[in-house]
Amino acid sequence: MTTPSSGAGMSKEAWLYAPECLDAASDDFGHLIRRRPAAVCRPGSAPDVAAAVRRAAEQGMPVAARGQGHSVYGRAQAEDGLVIDMSDLNAVHAVEADRVTVGGGATWRSVLDATLPHGLTPPVLTDYLDLSVGGTVSAGGLGGMTFRHGFQSCNVIELEVVTGEGEVVTCSASAHPELFDAVRGGLSQYGIITRAVLRLVRAPERVRLHTLSYPDHRAMTADQRRLLSTDRVDFLQGTIRPGRQCVVEVGVGHSADSPPDDEETLAGLSDLRDRAERVDLPYLELFLRLSKLENHLRAAGTWHHPHPWLHSFVPDAAADGLAAELLADVTQEDLGEFGRILLYPIRPGRVSSPLVRLPEGEVAFLCSLVCFPADDPLLVGRLVKTNRAVYDRIRAIGGHLYPVSAVALTRAGWKDHYGPLWPAVEHAKARFDPRHLLTPGQGMFAE
Structure with a gap:
C-alpha cells in the first residue's frame, strides 16, 4: 500500500x-x-x-x-x-492512441466529446451518457456493446483510488491488483475512484441501426441468440412493451462511404420484416436517445418522478420463462408510458470484473424493469414490492441482481448474492475499509 x-x-x-x-x-x-x-x-x-x-x-x-x-x-x-x-473532479486529460485519463467525476458524454474528434471511443457505453465514470465503473457499467466487450469496468487500464483509510493508491492489473479487482464493480465499498485511465478503440463514423419487430418475446430472444452467434453486429439490445411490441435493435458501425450489407446483417432472422425500420446515425447519436427522452420528460414535468428500476442477469435457459412471468404480472400501465422491459444477451466469458455477479454459461440475459410511473406513492410502493418478488424468483432460477436496482439487501442478502465470493468480499473490506466507512447505503456490512 x-x-x-x-x-x-x-x-x-x-x-x-x-x-x-x-x-x-x-x-x-x-x-x-x-x-x-x-x-x-x-x-x-x-x-x-x-x-x-x-x-x-x-x-x-x-x-x-x-x-x-x-x-x-x-x-x-x-x-x-x-x-x-x-462533480469537480471532472477533467478529461490528453487523449492518446489507445487510452484517455479522466477524473472520476467526469461524465461519459465529456469523455466522448474529447475522444471522438480523434476518431476514438471507449469500447462500451451506457445508454445514458450523463453518468459519471467513477459511478459506472464502480457498478460495472453496461450497454449495447457489452455482449462483445464486457462491462465498462472491464475496459479500465488504471485507477487512482482513495481507500477507506484515506490513502491515495494507483492500481492496475500489475500494481495493487487486489484493490484494482475490488474497486471495478465493487459498488464503492473499498475505495472512491478519483481518476481512471480508460481503454479506447476506433470509433465508427456512423451506425446503421435496424429496429426489428417480433410477434412475441420468444421469437425476439431466438433472433438475439442467432445474432450473438455471428460477428455481424456491433450493437445489440432488446425491449418489450407489455401488450404492445417486442423489438430488437441491431447496430452496425461503418464509414460514411462504405455502408454495411443489410441482407448479410439480417440474414436468417425471423422478424416481421415489413415492420422493420432502418436509420443511419452519426456514432454519437446512437447514445443520445435517452437524453432526448429526458428532455421530453423534463418538459412534461415528470422526469423527477420516482424510478423504481430493477436490473438483473438471468441464465439463458431461464430468460424466456422469466419474461413470460413478467408479462403475466406487469402491465404497461405499471411501467408508465415510456417504461419497458429490457431483455438482451451478454457473454459472461467476456466479463473480467471479478465482483460482478453473472450466471454460469456462455450466454446470459440482462432483464430489467425500467419504470417511469406516475408520482403515486401507492403505485411506486407496489412496484418496489414487485421488484423484491421478481428478484426472489431470479435467485431461484440461478440469476443475479445488478445492484443498481431498487431492491434492498441485508447483510445476509449480500452474502447470498456473492455466494462463494463472500469471503473475498469480507477480506477486501477489512483490508481497504476496515472501519466500514464507505457507501453505507448498500447495507452490505450493516449489523
Whole structure:
C-alpha cells in the first residue's frame, strides 16, 4: 500500500452545511430513499478526497461518494455522514492512441466529446451518457456493446483510488491488483475512484441501426441468440412493451462511404420484416436517445418522478420463462408510458470484473424493469414490492441482481448474492475499509 499523497487537506470551510446542500445530497434519481447527511464536500483533487475521508473517520462518520446522483435506491447517501460530491473532479486529460485519463467525476458524454474528434471511443457505453465514470465503473457499467466487450469496468487500464483509510493508491492489473479487482464493480465499498485511465478503440463514423419487430418475446430472444452467434453486429439490445411490441435493435458501425450489407446483417432472422425500420446515425447519436427522452420528460414535468428500476442477469435457459412471468404480472400501465422491459444477451466469458455477479454459461440475459410511473406513492410502493418478488424468483432460477436496482439487501442478502465470493468480499473490506466507512447505503456490512 502506498502512503497518502501530500496535500493541504480539507479545510473546515470546504464542508458544506447549508440546508439546500444537505437536501440535494439526501435525494437521488430514484426518489425512493432519503437519508440526510451531516455535511457535503466538493473536493478538487484526490488528496482533498483523502483528507475528507480521514477527517470523517476521526469523527466516526460514514462516507458516500456522489457522482451525478443517478442512484435509484439511496446507495450514494450517508445518513448523518459525509457525502463527497465528485462533480469537480471532472477533467478529461490528453487523449492518446489507445487510452484517455479522466477524473472520476467526469461524465461519459465529456469523455466522448474529447475522444471522438480523434476518431476514438471507449469500447462500451451506457445508454445514458450523463453518468459519471467513477459511478459506472464502480457498478460495472453496461450497454449495447457489452455482449462483445464486457462491462465498462472491464475496459479500465488504471485507477487512482482513495481507500477507506484515506490513502491515495494507483492500481492496475500489475500494481495493487487486489484493490484494482475490488474497486471495478465493487459498488464503492473499498475505495472512491478519483481518476481512471480508460481503454479506447476506433470509433465508427456512423451506425446503421435496424429496429426489428417480433410477434412475441420468444421469437425476439431466438433472433438475439442467432445474432450473438455471428460477428455481424456491433450493437445489440432488446425491449418489450407489455401488450404492445417486442423489438430488437441491431447496430452496425461503418464509414460514411462504405455502408454495411443489410441482407448479410439480417440474414436468417425471423422478424416481421415489413415492420422493420432502418436509420443511419452519426456514432454519437446512437447514445443520445435517452437524453432526448429526458428532455421530453423534463418538459412534461415528470422526469423527477420516482424510478423504481430493477436490473438483473438471468441464465439463458431461464430468460424466456422469466419474461413470460413478467408479462403475466406487469402491465404497461405499471411501467408508465415510456417504461419497458429490457431483455438482451451478454457473454459472461467476456466479463473480467471479478465482483460482478453473472450466471454460469456462455450466454446470459440482462432483464430489467425500467419504470417511469406516475408520482403515486401507492403505485411506486407496489412496484418496489414487485421488484423484491421478481428478484426472489431470479435467485431461484440461478440469476443475479445488478445492484443498481431498487431492491434492498441485508447483510445476509449480500452474502447470498456473492455466494462463494463472500469471503473475498469480507477480506477486501477489512483490508481497504476496515472501519466500514464507505457507501453505507448498500447495507452490505450493516449489523
